[in-house]
Amino acid sequence: MHTNACSRAIELATWRTNLANDTVATPEFARFVAADQAEHDWIDVAIQCPTRFEEGTLRSAQMQFLAQSSAQRHGRNYTALTVTRLDDLKKNVLPGQTLAKLALAEDRAGFATEVLAGKRAVAQQINGANGSNRLNALSDDHKQAASELMQLAGNTQDLRRKVYSVHELEAHPDSIVDPATGLRANTVAVLEMNCARDEVAAVQKTITQHTAATQSGESDAQTEQQAQDRNDELCKLALLFATHAVTAFSLGYPGTDWALFKNA
Template identity: 35%
Template sequence: MQTLSGFTTHALSSSLAHRRARIGAVLALCASSVLLAGCSPAISLQQADPRQAQVALSPCDQAWTAAHRDESPSADPLYTRSAGSRILLPLSQARHWQDVALHCPTRFEEAVTRSALAWHVAYQQSLATPQAAIAVTSPADMTIKAQQTLGQAAKLLAPAQLELATRAEDKAGFSTTLLAARSDSDGSALLKIGDRHHAAAQQLASAIPGSDPRKAVYSAQPLLDHPVTMRDPANGVEAPTAAVVEANCSRFLLEAFQGFARNTTKSHKSASQQGKDGSTSKSAPAQTVRQEQLSALTTFSALATAHLYTALEQGYPANDDLLLAPAGSSQE
């Protein structure tokens, strides 16, 4: 019995040792695999699918991606803890949404609206934290800058687009001037805004080949009845009257400029496709025309953004759905 017991013990010990050796070998193999995997280069999508190397993001895709990339850190309290970040982040958003307005015609209205919202946030943060010493363009300065190139840009608009934009600016100038005369507190500021509207209307009207669409005098009764706050006819929200005037002016401008934005992008795609096909090379005149169109679209989007930015500073609710409401049907 003792001999059998010794033999059994020896067999069990040998079996256990053999199993341990096998487990050790497996673990060593796994460890070496992990080390080799950690040292080996990552396989890119282009290596897995070589066709991906041929894919390039369009200007619209690039602008859209950059605009949405800014949204992630804005939700991070650690990132927005410093005063500088709270200003720089919305500034970056504003500029990226401006790029979307230039390169994504189907997103033109949304891009202008989101850019104005971001400018408003950045401006308010700069006023609240002057120690950050980061300058943010004011609505007035943005409007003035856009008007510096408006006269030249207006020459590229179709007559119907010009007439709609001209009436929008002229009516806003009339309404704001009327409100300035009845204001007890900010009449001077409103009068300056009204002057800028009239100046823009003059620049736009000068490019119209036909008769001047400006009426000079428009229906004043809604303003006389509600000089402080009124319901926005576009969405029914109650807001400061001057802000409603600015918001609706911007909406009519967006309506006027939307067609130009689509045509500009369409012509660029057509020219680019011809160059890829090898049938026609991009000539210097074509590039010049494209640059003029982009420059004009930059001016138009900046002007519409500036008016919406002004409305937000005057107290219009900072809500995407309200701001994106279509313009009313009347400019009387």
């Protein structure tokens, strides 16, 4: 029976994810290999399936973290699908308004991590607490991504405010209640996860609206090059968002379905 690219991508990603999560019948090394492959498969789902960009991106992050954790425990070679900047993304197919929303999410996360880096630098001077180098690097990456997204957006209105409220950060610099789930987690982990959530939701909404418009009769004629540009853009964005989620997982944010998916 013929299946389209989306169906094939989902079938393969689901099969390998089941293998990766099978702690009873599947040997540990085979689980690692399956997770390493599934992280790529779910990015393919994000690209090929109009209604599953959000799911594909976040499930890729789950598999990335599973493979990464296994590699660290057993000393295996593992190349993460880490994307923190968009330097090599030269063509934009998504609406400028969507990219502006993504830039806002990146800029907001960049400001918040910069504030926390400042607080930890002061704490380090006073009592030798954890330093701020990683947070400063994280902040720089967010701000650079925001700048690149706005460049791609062209003449679209820039939604970035550069400075945001610091009340919650001042009150909860180490752990905070995630407004999306109600769970308490590491503050930076919550910031990263909510940045990823805002971004995948914005792209998913755009894709869904576009799909609905074409199904209602609007023209969607694309050249082969335009289709490739779209796939390249969705791939790079999915990898960027997944990187934020993996960072959150590495800081203790739960990577379980109930924490990531509304209907889990």
